[in-house]
Amino acid sequence: MTTLFDSIAQAHTAIRPQVPVSPLQLSGPLSTLLGCSVLLKNEHLQPTGSFKIRGATNKIRILGAAARGTGVTTASTGNHGQAVARAGSLAGVPVTVYVAASAAQPKVDAIRALGAKLVVVAGPPIEAELQARQYANEHGQVYISPYNDLDVMAGQGTLGMELVEQAPDLDAVFISVGGGGLIGGVGTALKNLSPRTRVVGVWPENSPCMLRAMEAGEVVDVDETETLSDGTAGAVEPGSVTLPVCRDVIDETVTVSEGAIGRAMRQIAAAEHWIVEGSAGVALAGLTARAHSFKNQKVAVVMCGRNIALERFLYAIQLQTSNKPAAP
Numbered sequence: 001m002t003t004l005f006d007s008i009a010q011a012h013t014a015i016r017p018q019v020p021v022s023p024l025q026l027s028g029p030l031s032t033l034l035g036c037s038v039l040l041k042n043e044h045l046q047p048t049g050s051f052k053i054r055g056a057t058n059k060i061r062i063l064g065a066a067a068r069g070t071g072v073t074t075a076s077t078g079n080h081g082q083a084v085a086r087a088g089s090l091a092g093v094p095v096t097v098y099v100a101a102s103a104a105q106p107k108v109d110a111i112r113a114l115g116a117k118l119v120v121v122a123g124p125p126i127e128a129e130l131q132a133r134q135y136a137n138e139h140g141q142v143y144i145s146p147y148n149d150l151d152v153m154a155g156q157g158t159l160g161m162e163l164v165e166q167a168p169d170l171d172a173v174f175i176s177v178g179g180g181g182l183i184g185g186v187g188t189a190l191k192n193l194s195p196r197t198r199v200v201g202v203w204p205e206n207s208p209c210m211l212r213a214m215e216a217g218e219v220v221d222v223d224e225t226e227t228l229s230d231g232t233a234g235a236v237e238p239g240s241v242t243l244p245v246c247r248d249v250i251d252e253t254v255t256v257s258e259g260a261i262g263r264a265m266r267q268i269a270a271a272e273h274w275i276v277e278g279s280a281g282v283a284l285a286g287l288t289a290r291a292h293s294f295k296n297q298k299v300a301v302v303m304c305g306r307n308i309a310l311e312r313f314l315y316a317i318q319l320q321t322s323n324k325p326a327a328p
Contacts, residue, residue, distance in 0.1 A: 004150060004245065005192045008157035008185060011058045015155060018057045018090060022046060022159070024166040024300065029271035030284075034291040037298040039167060041159065043305065044276050048082040048110070050231070050305035051159060051182055052146070056083035058155030059144050060091050067142045068093050075099070075132035077125050077230055078107025079305050080146040085114035096141075098132035100125045104230055107307050124224075125234030147179025148240040156182045160189025163197075163300055171297035172198035174290075176282035176304060177250075178232030180210045180242030186302075187249025201250040202286030204229045204278075205257050209236045214247050228261045228278030228316050231305055256285040262319025264288060268303070269317060277308040278316060 023042045030038040043051040063072070071094030074084045081097035088095035095116040099108055100123060112118055119135075121128040129145070136143035145152060163170060163186070173190065175183045187199040203211050206227040213219045219238045227233055236243070256264075265281035267288075268274055280303045287294070287301055308316075 004154060004157070004188050007150065007154035008161060008189050011154045012158045012161045014061060015054060015057045015158060018087070019046065019053050019158070021162050024163065027271055030267065033267070034288060036291060036294045036296060038287070039170070039298065039300045040272070041163065041300050041302045043159065044274065044280060044303045048079065048086050049307045050079040050083065051156060051302070052079040052083035053086065054158050055149075055152035055155035055181060056080065056087040056144065059149065059151045060084070060087040060093055062151060063093065063142060070139070070141050071095060072142045072144050073098070073132050073136040074144040074146070075125070075129040076103070076111075076146055077234060078103050078111070079231055079307055081111045081116065082107060082114060082307070084144055085111050085116035089115050096135070098128040098135070100128045102230070104307065104309055104312070106309050110307065126237070129237060145237070147181030147242050148237050150241055153181045153185040153242065153245070155185070157185025157189045159302070160186035161193065164190065164193045167298060167300065168194065169298060170194060170197045170300055172200055172294055173300040173302065174200045174202055174283045174287045175302045176229060176232050176279040177201040177203050177210050177246070178234065178279070179236055179240065180246040182302070182304065183250060184242045184245035188245060191249050198251045199249055200252045200254060200286060200290065201246070202254045202256060202282050204232065204261060204282055205255045207233045208255055209234070210243070210246060211253055211255070213243050214250070219243065228258055228265075228312070229282045231277055231279035232282065252290070254286040254289055256282055256289060259319045260285040260288065262316040265313065266317035274303070275306060275308065275313050276303055277305045279304050281316070
């Protein structure tokens with residue numbers, strides 16, 4: 001039987017050249033600041049501005065002829081929708097994307113620009129997911145979950161294989177967590193190829209849905225409030241395939257405040273002159289909180305995306321305390 005790691009290994013070569021290997025870059029300023037070698041995995045440089053292109057490309061490539069003809073449906077807070085739209089466009093597969101009304105406008109505009117049909121849904125992101133699944137079932141289409149799909153998780157796991165090739169002596173990797181597809185895939189690759197590497201999951205305090213599911217052993221209702229990390233926001237689907245994987249591969253967990261996320265985004269801008277979205281700030285904020293445990297070690301931080309409105313970024317970097325609201 002094909003294991004998740006086998007699928008990751010296959011995807012590692014099969015998604016090229018549509019998905020390039022992203023650079024792993026040493027940040028001198030952040031290394032000095034935090035007292036460890038900080039390596040930034042630059043997924044924000046991917047064609048659609050986030051790691052999501054990996055899972056979407058892998059899922060589209062293995063569709064059968066019938067599925068390619070009828071098209072696919074997905075739901076997204078933005079980055080996954082862009083990724084599926086691009087992968088579908090390159091493969092000639094029609095794509096419909098459901099998004100919550102709260103989705104960031106630049107991400108919504110980018111989905112439209114890539115030729116996908118867009119459906120905006122009132123309510124939280126989980127409502128968009130549920131409606132998208134229903135539409136796909138009623139129209140005989142494949143539904144591509146942002147995370148609750150082993151083929152998507154296998155695509156995201158190719159990032160982990162790249163990390164091992166680029167830094168075989170890596171002590172830890174910090175990854176922001178939403179539905180668990182990214183950290184589940186990356187963690188699976190690392191556990192098979194570099195088990196000494198610590199896998200650290202980081203959540204915004206305002207939206208720790210997968211963390212609470214891991215603690216409970218099942219998906220539970222979580223009270224969420226707005227967060228700068230809109231890419232990781234939203235409830236986890238009941239029965240998600242990512243939950244048992246995350247419980248197996250995540251070694252440490254961290255939650256961070258909105259103020260810490262904003263400060264991390266500011267630090268990345270100051271150190272590397274990059275504008276990144278809140279989910280990337282979450283990962284660095286997690287390392288900042290745990291830097292004392294990784295002194296003089298080699299640590300990677302996944303810069304998972306860059307798709308953020310300028311006014312939201314400017315607000316984020318002004319955040320200095322955790323009791324300020326998450327958005328203007």
